[in-house]
Amino acid sequence: MxxxxxxxxxxxxxxxxxxxxxxxxxxxxxxxxxxxxxxxxxxxxxxxxxxxxxxxxxxxxxxxxxxxxxxxxxxxxxxxxxxxxxxxxxxxxxxxxxxxxxxxxxxxxxxxxxxxxxxxxxxxxxxxxxxxxxxxxxxxxxxxxxxxxxKGILSLPPKVTIPKKNTFINSKKYMEGFKLMGNKRALNDLEVGILHHNMEANNIGMQLITGFAQCAQNKEVKQYFLKGKELAKKQIKMMEELLLEDDIQLSATSGATVTTSTVPPFSDKLMMHCIYILNGFSIVGAGTGAFFSLRNDLAMKSMLIAKDIYFYSQEGIEIKIKHGWFEEPPQTEDRSEIIKGNE
Incomplete structure (x- = not known):
């Protein structure tokens, strides 16, 4: 040099x-x-x-x-x-x-x-x-x-009536989603878009983790992937129900399928890290959904989803550490240890 x-x-x-x-x-x-x-x-x-x-x-x-x-x-x-x-x-x-x-x-x-x-x-x-x-x-x-x-594998979000005038929210009732009596307001377009996107992501995630579960070599890893599959199904079901309440046509389906192969194309280490990355993405997505959903029942359900994903992610981190699959990120100097070593 x-x-x-x-x-x-x-x-x-x-x-x-x-x-x-x-x-x-x-x-x-x-x-x-x-x-x-x-x-x-x-x-x-x-x-x-x-x-x-x-x-x-x-x-x-x-x-x-x-x-x-x-x-x-x-x-x-x-x-x-x-x-x-x-x-x-x-x-x-x-x-x-x-x-x-x-x-x-x-x-x-x-x-x-x-x-x-x-x-x-x-x-x-x-x-x-x-x-x-x-x-x-x-x-x-x-x-x-x-x-x-x-290829007809990806579906577009639902079509809506195009807005023709500007309006402002004039009551805090706009935010009410937990109602024992009376109707909730209809979902706004941003809320529908967030639900559709999350369904789309969870659908492909469910296919991905189903394949991972089929070919995982470690029993603990296999069980972890099966748990993730059920978590994705739970989220998809919740979003489908919210959209159906407003008579919104569902379209967030994927033509992708999992074969019957059980031969692993990827190491358990790689598959676990892939899910680790997607868990982080999902937590951020749930947080975004909670912030931009103005109906309080949607925001609360998004936060509960984020909680479920967080604890699922923590379980995955523990498995990665247990099997020596989590490469440690660089860290700053431990000054207390340096000082102690100089005594």
């Missing part, structure tokens, strides 16, 4: 938040790449294979960018997920467009993470990585959405 480059690194080291977000991003990207490698191997649709392959190439570039940055900073790179975590010879576990459906969900997660990560970034090179990843994510999300609509 030449002196100029060394001096630049020494005067502009990445800060604590950048270390943390890059660590998390590296784990997520290597996880997604392992899924993509399996889906590319099993894809029987040229258009789908092109979307998957294009995303793999883009992510591989930014993974190498992060590895180069880690090396420049003298920082150990995360282990992440490697070829040992994917078994390309395993039969198809999912069919009928699940690969693109799942990629679309992952890109939703990524869009939110990059926004948060950029807000904690001060280094030009790190900013450039997140800017590039954001562009890739938005492009792939759009391609995946149009592909799924064209």
């Amino acid at each position: 030449n002196g100029g480059k060394r001096d630049l690194i020494l005067t502009n080291p990445i800060n604590v938040s950048e270390v943390g977000t890059l660590w998390q991003t590296y784990l997520e990207k290597t996880l997604i790449m392992r899924f993509l490698e399996y889906f590319i191997e099993k894809a029987d649709d040229t258009q789908a294979r092109n979307i998957l392959g294009g995303l793999w190439q883009e992510l591989n570039f930014y993974v190498k960018e992060m590895e180069e940055l880690f090396a420049e900073q003298g920082m150990v790179k995360p282990i992440g997920f490697t070829s040992e975590d994917v078994h390309l010879e395993a039969p198809k576990l999912y069919d009928n467009g699940f690969d693109i459906m799942f990629v679309r969900v992952l890109k939703e997660v990524s869009m939110g993470l990059y926004t948060l990560n950029m807000n904690m970034t001060y280094n030009k090179k790190v900013m450039s990585i997140y800017e590039g990843l954001t562009t890739v994510t938005q492009k792939i999300y759009k391609l995946a959405t149009f592909y799924l609509l064209e």
Whole structure:
């Protein structure tokens, strides 16, 4: 390394938040790449294979960018997920467009993470990585959405009457959802949109975790996935009931299916971390639903969902730690231990 480059690194080291977000991003990207490698191997649709392959190439570039940055900073790179975590010879576990459906969900997660990560970034090179990843994510999300609509796998949200005038809420009764007598107000369009989106996400999540449960090797992990499947079903049922109360046509179904294969294409470690990431996304989604749902019964049910997901997530973290699958994030110096060691 030449002196100029060394001096630049020494005067502009990445800060604590950048270390943390890059660590998390590296784990997520290597996880997604392992899924993509399996889906590319099993894809029987040229258009789908092109979307998957294009995303793999883009992510591989930014993974190498992060590895180069880690090396420049003298920082150990995360282990992440490697070829040992994917078994390309395993039969198809999912069919009928699940690969693109799942990629679309992952890109939703990524869009939110990059926004948060950029807000904690001060280094030009790190900013450039997140800017590039954001562009890739938005492009792939759009391609995946149009592909799924064209194939009839993804359904549009319900149609509504287009508003023709502006009005303001003139009574706190607008917020009342817990009523023993009388009718609740109808759901507003934002509330319907949130319910539809959450149903869509839980539907694909239920398919995903059903496949995981079929092929998990560890009995405790298998039971954890089965518990997650029931949690997703519970949420879907609750949202269906809320929409049916307003005579709203349900359309958040997925054409994706799980095959009967029980041969694991992924390691238990990888599948557990995947659910860990999706749990975090679900908690944020439930919080968003609670905040933007102005009817208090919807807000309360969203918070109860968030509580259920939180405790389910904590159980998963304990399993990951128990089996040595949770790679520890970098941490700041323990000053009390340093002082104690100098006594």
